[in-house]
Amino acid sequence: MADMKLPTRSEDFSEWYNQLVLRAELADYAPVRGCMIVRPYGWALWENITAALDQRFKATGHVNAAFPLLIPRNFIEKEKSHVAGFSPELAVVTHGGGEELEEPLVIRPTSETIIGHAYAKWIQSYRDLPVLINQWNSVVRWELRTKLFLRTLEFFWQEGHTAHATSEEAEAETRRMVDVYTDFARNEAAIPVIPGRKSDAEKFAGADITYSLEAMMGDGKALQFCTSHNLGQNFAKAFEIRYLDKNGTLQFCWTTSWGLSTRVVGAIIMVHGDDQGLIFPPRLAPYQLAIVPIFKSDGEKATVMENARRLQRELADAGVRVKMDEREGISPGFKFNDWEMRGVPLRLELGPKDVAKQSVVLARRDRPGKEGKSFVAQQGIAAAVKQQLDEIQQALFDRALAFRNSRTVDAADYEDLKKAVESGFANSWWCGSGDCEAKIKEETKGTMRCIPLEQPGGSGKCVYCGKQASERAIFAKAY
């Protein structure tokens, strides 16, 4: 399929995305509307994402567990904001084992309720706190408009759920996870993100405070990268999660939840990809380097392949994820295009002349044409490859940051804001009123993405109503 031309991003960003996901074999449509099959190449990316996050979760004291996917429907109704937010999106199981169930079950849309129920049972004393549990699974939300990775009925994610003795500890945990996700976004996904607080209108159904990371996609729109919620005592009260404190007094716990989903795959595609296809950040790429051997005769093939296999082993031993492209009946040029479309950060070309000189050609995916090519000696190849991968990782981040900066406007007045959200982010003083937020959304289609944690201080006039405002907020059209 690599020979068919993708639409360019400027022609049709949405169609560029859809076709790329299918052609690169990241995912496919499932026979059930709105569901997704994550194909091996896409899942390998997700496995690298999960490994990078899981390591960070465990380093910050969390452990994994597994809660059931079936939840009694009345559980969803126990927390009043929660039921309002999730009821319209539920998938309901009414029959099991050939019989109608006495009480319908729902497939989890998220697990605060069933985990709240378990924590109420497990937690008795302050000695049992904090409880710091995460789970990797999938959830189902009955979405109407779907798009592969970005919004699907079933999606894959992790959901962390913690319980604490004090409000301060719960807030510290919520913020700690914002830091963990920020570190992951910047250093693994090479995506600059803006950590911030959500408005009341945009926060999670059942949370006191929701934090999110917001990223700018290649078309200037915002994507919520992940969220971290301080749930206060809302779920603790709904599910009676209580503990005896050191004085023997019964107290409600303070809980949090935080999650990151396969949406992030969509973010990686839309932040780094170009008109030739995907560009994966080396630290998460399923293959970091593709070897394309070049030969004409059988004699050349034997020489080249022997050398190529030696290089493959040497690179793999050094921890580089290598793909050897041995497909027959396909030209090297086709293979070059194919691996470019699939986003492999580095290509290693090896022909008879390279074997004779004991060198290789390395071609960087992020710099098309001659500029990204270098001749590298086979002696010390692993170190050279690793250095180039590090450089690509940094270059992708720098480019994404420069792009975001170029599309972010410090919008002092409403006209500026209206213009800014057509192509990117508006950063403005906002008085905090839900009315102003709603009007801006209605009139510009730009939503309040977040109130960045990093604030300039001081005060200014609200971009909508002109009243005194003490915080700046990001407005943008969003996925």
Add this chain to the structure above:
Amino acid sequence: MADMKLPTRSEDFSEWYNQLVLRAELADYAPVRGCMIVRPYGWALWENITAALDQRFKATGHVNAAFPLLIPRNFIEKEKSHVAGFSPELAVVTHGGGEELEEPLVIRPTSETIIGHAYAKWIQSYRDLPVLINQWNSVVRWELRTKLFLRTLEFFWQEGHTAHATSEEAEAETRRMVDVYTDFARNEAAIPVIPGRKSDAEKFAGADITYSLEAMMGDGKALQFCTSHNLGQNFAKAFEIRYLDKNGTLQFCWTTSWGLSTRVVGAIIMVHGDDQGLIFPPRLAPYQLAIVPIFKSDGEKATVMENARRLQRELADAGVRVKMDEREGISPGFKFNDWEMRGVPLRLELGPKDVAKQSVVLARRDRPGKEGKSFVAQQGIAAAVKQQLDEIQQALFDRALAFRNSRTVDAADYEDLKKAVESGFANSWWCGSGDCEAKIKEETKGTMRCIPLEQPGGSGKCVYCGKQASERAIFAKAY
């Protein structure tokens, strides 16, 4: 809870199991009947199981992917044996997003159908073969009698699904996975298994041939450890999975599937555990070693903890999974019992005298009392610990094998068989007739577990009908 006494295995094996799973915090009952919460300690064990298997799957050329959990109900009906086997166990989703669905969906009981549908789309030519995909997920089967880990409505597993150009390749794949699982069972779980073929009555709904590994539990009953199915062209024909061969002729593919589930956690408990609790094989144990520091005064505490932390770091750096037990207000004796109950293979005791002598006490979980204790110098501790862990791993396997041998009878006649299945395995000549198999099951409650791949050759008289038989089979009561 460690101070309450477990029933002994001989008193009540089933109750010993149930209480142990709860007390050791491996799992808990969910609010939905028959569903299970896998708690962090149980999930850590499962994560080690998945890592050991995943590595083997990838080393044999497989890749992971993710298929949706929702399947159109009519998919299940496309393969006639499959529908007969799975229809009674389905969980059915009839409503989504507040509306009744036009066509009901089922939660996957297994994924042959939806994967068959995808393969039909993805596979066109012999160049696309073989397809070797695995997925880690959970499935739902509406079981009536449930038991934690052994049989639950939702259970966690992996399911491999492969497609091949020829019958021979499909059979080779089916057998390769039997070898992979056998290697895992013996070398990671320390469980001796009997690889064999299932009878027609016991094979998978939709398979031509089913292979399984059978293991003996601590009460002499059999447990099916995992299965590997040669599906022939049954699903290929039902879902039109076809490819163009080298001559340009359209051919049906040959497919396989193979799976291993959280039942294996139950097997590990029931094979290795004793009246004091769990005993985990070191290679899979969440913690391989628990450090119990012993002190009376604050001064002793400072000295002991400083030394204990140094040992902890040294062992962790050497790749040993270490748990430091710093719980306050709990006696060392209580901690000893607690870690014994939880099955940690090695305990490291460290008191002021040990610090002075720069030695430690190591206590082996598999050898209670003085016999399993040794004084070991702190110098070179990591090597000593690793050696003892290797010895425990081997000792557990040897003990399980000796136990199985002691409970396996070469039953020459039906009286022998009847007696044998009361306490273990009967190994007998069997003519292959479904009638004999059904009568044995009806009269003894012993089922035909498998026809072992390893056969003595020659022939004998069928244990039931007396007719000439060319294969020996294992009969046993089973979980």
